[in-house]
Amino acid sequence: MRDIVQLVIRRLLLGLLTVLAVSLVIFGAVSMLPGDAAQEILGQAATPESLAALRLQLGLDQPAWLRYLHWLGGMVQGDFGTSIANGQQVSSLIGERLANTLFLAGLAAIIAVPVALVLGILAALYRNTLFDRAISALTLTAISFPEFFVAYILILFLSVNLGIFPSISNISPGTEFWERVYRSLLPAAALSLAVIAHIMRMTRAALVNLLGLPYIEMARLKGATPRRAVVVHALPNAVAPIVTVVALNLAYLITGVVIVETVFVYPGIGKLLVDSVSKRDLPVVQAVCLVTSLAYILLNLLADVVAIISDPRLMHPR
Amino acid sequence: MGDTRDDKPLLEIRGLKVEGRTGEEWRPIIKGVDLTLRRGEVLGLIGESGAGKSTLGLAAMGFRRDGCRFAGGTVHFDGIELTHASHQVRRGLRSSRIAYVAQSAAASFNPAYRLMTQHTEFPVLRGVMSRAEAEADAVELYRRMQLPNPEEIGFRYPHQVSGGQLQRAMTAMAMGCRPELIIFDEPTTALDVTTQLEVLSAIRDAVQSFGTAAIYVTHDLAVVAQMADRIMVLLKGETVEEAPTRDMLAAPREDYTKSLWAVRSFRAPEKTGAGAPLVEVRQVSAAYGTTPVLRNITVPFREGRTTAVVGESGSGKSTLARAIMGLLPPVSGHVRLSGKELPRRYQDRSREELRQTQVIYQMADTALNPRQKIGEIIGRPIEFYLGADRRTRDAKVRGLLEDIELDPAEYIDRYPSELSGGQKQRIGIARALAAEPRFIICDEVTSALDQLVAEGILKLLTRLQAERNLTYMFITHDIATVRAIADDVVVMRNGEVVAAGTKEQVLSPPFHPYTELLLDSVPEMDPDWLTRRRPPATGPAG
Incomplete structure (x- = not known):
């Protein structure tokens, strides 16, 4: 410890x-x-x-x-300077926007990570079957389209044609929680589609890598079902690579929201960055960049720690 | 043992055929084998690699590896036909009625779980006992397998337990549901001799006391002689011969079986006169970080002779080789070549100094670049050390291939993956020779090979030594290999030299106690050897 x-x-x-x-x-x-x-x-x-x-x-x-x-x-000392554009404190400007972005990223993560993990495990379990190939093709398709394209497609079908979701995520500090979830769902979905493919493919690869190992064969020779072999025997040994790719993708959710936030006019940190760049509001640009890189570094640190905790060879040395 | 308690055989295999897929083609691995095993009987399956003995052992559980299929014949376990049984039926038998002990326990235990968790998994899942009962039973089995700290060892992770102990823990795990049949797949092959002895006697005692039937797969005749009531010899997926152990040891019928028996008879011709030392290791100490691994080693390697360096894993044999090569610079002491002190680090040595010392590795598989053709692999050192032009290089490569008894026209353009294990090792030898060295370090060069193939390699090395006046440092853990090829012997333990001298001095009485322990631990071709030989009380734990 x-x-x-x-x-x-x-x-x-x-x-x-x-x-x-x-x-x-x-x-x-x-x-x-x-x-x-x-x-x-x-x-x-x-x-x-x-x-x-x-x-x-x-x-x-x-x-x-x-x-x-x-x-x-x-x-x-917590003083990020003042915005050139409107004279506000940069810290207060970012604070609210960052909270919005974290909310959006969190929502996307709550959708994307479980879905990706389950799909990855299923793909490993039914590897080289029609199911595996279909999942692969679908996720690859999702990842191949640029995000703004996916975002506009979602808007076209779900808000313009069907009118289920608003095409603009109008969120203010007073917005009530479930209303907030409802209005953020479309951008969250657009973000999730890009991230699911990554995590799912990495999960599948990490598991399939292990399935040829002697201890998995041993599990089968002890009478384990294929599902038990994958979930109970292989998965705990695949935590490290999976957590790493999850962390990278979570970081991407925070830093990579620029386009999606712009499309949905979502009042997050990405939108703030774009606006500030166009206004040459340099103190804000600098601060936003720094905050996002901080998120990247912290998430990767977290991934390393989880990977270490998951490995008994490191937790319980000889 | 071996008497029928039940007239009906426990396991009956008839005309079994198993095929494996390579590319689009199905090629046979088992070509119609019959096998009968009664309750409580131990059958030894012996053969070289590729004989299909593991495949046959697994087939007895109704298991086939991915890419294999049952192509005919039947496997009846207690009346249940397994080759066509549903997955549920086959899975249901495993652990509870048929269990498996794998070759490498270190790789076959799941690194993510404690031994106890893995032990109790199936007894609990199958409803044989509750978790608490299963844990108590595990401790009892650990004690029976003579594991140290049986109360506590189950709560360790696999990486915290030595190889020999893991192998016993795996046997204990196989016994967890008290199965009627256990398949042992080379359970001691990866172990040191003294460890092997402990594991063998623990396995035999447990199998006998529970009356478990077993199939014992191995390539080591002396081992199978200790364990089995009956021996079956396999060659290329077919039965060569089958007989009770004592009959087969006394009078093998088939030529192939006889050749297996005779394989250890090779002896390199004795050298006349003791040459001057070519390489001298003087008072060398070395460490990995702060952990000392070599302590004050002094060894002369005499010119034109073979010095075998013997010891168990972790004794520092390979580390000594690394120190000589300059890969692990000594903390103190030095290495001399022809009386001249060598720089400690290989980076500081001249190309000429590097050229004179070459290495042949244990795993030819990993020591040869899979993307290079044989001609390139052997040609590179010729270019690098001798600076030969293309034509001389090619001529030399061809000469070397002829020297290692491979036809140049056929092999020069092949890739390593197109060669057998023995051929790859020959390429490793040719690559070392290509630099025209005087001193060659052979690091366990025959350990990964079958006995017949290994003997061929030893003969080749002996011939090359005579032709080129080579000096060998021959690292091995195998006493039989030492007897076959060594002129001088150095015995190492825990980074120290415990005995050194000519082969006659070291391997005949009076022995150093540790040398005696090593020699005594080598199984003999005598079914009563293990019974006579008690496990050493002071032997290193696992």
């Missing part, structure tokens, strides 16, 4: 280093964009004098490394 704690701490520190590196990349990339915040704010009204004055006020006259440290120092 102490080893696990040590390992988690070590991974967390490594994660912190990764975040630092990512922040540097983000800051560098944003700095390289043509034009700066002062130009963006003043727009048509810019004169060389007013630009210089505003730059002084925003601290844009300072060298890049100092501005980076400033930004970093602010973030450590």
Whole structure:
């Protein structure tokens, strides 16, 4: 147990280093964009004098490394800066949007992960049968279409033709929970379709890999049914690869929502990112990028820890 | 043993045919075999790899591996026909009436569950006993199998238990529902000799005391002689000969059976005079991380002679080879080649120094690049070490193939997967020779091969040594191989040399106690050997 704690701490520190590196990349990339915040704010009204004055006020006259440290120092204290577009605190701006996105991602995960795991296990159990091939073909088809296309297809059939779901996910802080679920269901479905294929195929592959091993043959020779051999004997040994791919996909649900949120006008972090980029609202862009990379790193850490806990060779050393 | 308690046979196989699929074609694995087993009787199935003995053992359970099919004949277990029985009927018999003990217990226990969980799975599922009863019974069986800490060992995971102990735990698991028949599929093949001895006697005692009938599959005659009432010899899916154990040992009828008996008679000619040391290991200590694995080893390898390095797994034999090659730089001490000290790390050695020391590996399967043709595999060291141009290279490759008794025209363009195990090992030898070395490390080169094939390899190595004045370091755990090929012998245990000298000095009395233990643990072709021989009280646990 102490080893696990040590390992988690070590991974967390490594994660912190990764975040630092990512922040540097983000800051560098944003700095390289043509034009700066002062130009963006003043727009048509810019004169060389007013630009210089505003730059002084925003601290844009300072060298890049100092501005980076400033930004970093602010973030450590929870201060993400203020939005250029509307003067709001970036943290409060992101907070609400992030909650919405996490809600959407969570909903998609609750649909996608169990469905994908069950399909993966079934495909492994009935491998090389018609069922297996049909599932493979279906999921491959789903993953091959671009998400916005899937999203529009869903809108066309389920909201325009049948009118079951709203085509725009109109969500505000006051929206009641089930109403929220109802309005988020369509974007969640669009996200799920992309993710199910990945998780399902990986689950199947991880299980089929194990089925040729002597201990699975042993289970069959002890009289286990095919289902018992797969679910009881193979599945616990396939946890590590499955959890890894699940975590990667969950991270994708959070970071990859940009397109789906835009299509459904869902007020999440992806939509915020797109809006901010078009408005050159650089403090918001930087903060959103950092938050999403943080989600990525944390989820992968979680996957590593679960994979380790699932392996008795690591939990119970000789 | 062997007497009928019931006139009707427990297992009756008639004209059984099993086929396996390669590509689109079905080729026969078992070509019409008859087998009869009475209750409480132990039948030994013996043959080389590919003889179909495992397939036959599994067929006795009504089981066929994926890609195999029953192509004819019948298998009756206590009156129930198994080849056409439904899955439910076949599954229902397993564990409760027929059980299986696999070759590698380490691979056949599920790494995700404790031994106890795996042991009690089927006794509980089949409703033979409650979980608490099954656990109590498991402890009783562990005790009967002479496992250390029987109360506690079941709560360990497989990786926490040694190979020999796992093999006994697997036998205990097979006994869980007190089946009438157990199939033992080479249960001791992967074990060290001293461990094998313990497992053999534990299995035999348990089988005898429960009156369980058994099919004991093995390629080792001396082992089967200890275990079986009757022996059946298989060759290429057909029965060669079948007789009670004592009759067959005393008077084998068929030529093939006789050849199995005679295979250990090979002896390399004695060398005259002790050459000067070509490679000298001087006071070498080495460690993996902080764990010491070699302690102050000093060994001379005399020119033109074969020095066998003997010991059980974990004794440091292969590690010594790695230290000599510079793959594991020694912590202290050094290695000399022709009186000149070699750099500790292979990275620091000159190409000329590297060229003189070559290795032949145990698993030719994994040591040969499956994507390269034989000509490329052998040609590469010629290019690398000798810098030969294309024409000389090809001429040399052909010469080497002739040396290892493979027709160049036929084999030079083949891939390793198109070769048999023995042929692949010959390619491994040719690749080592290609560098024109003076010192060759042979790491368990015959351990994965059948006895007849292994003998061929030993003869080849002996001939090449005489022709090229080669010096061999021959790593093995098999005493019979040592007797066949060694001039000098080094016995290792726990990273130390416990005995060293010429073969006569080391392998004849007075022995070092550990050497004596090793020699005594090798089963002899005498059905009473195991009965006479008590398991060593001080032997290493598993």
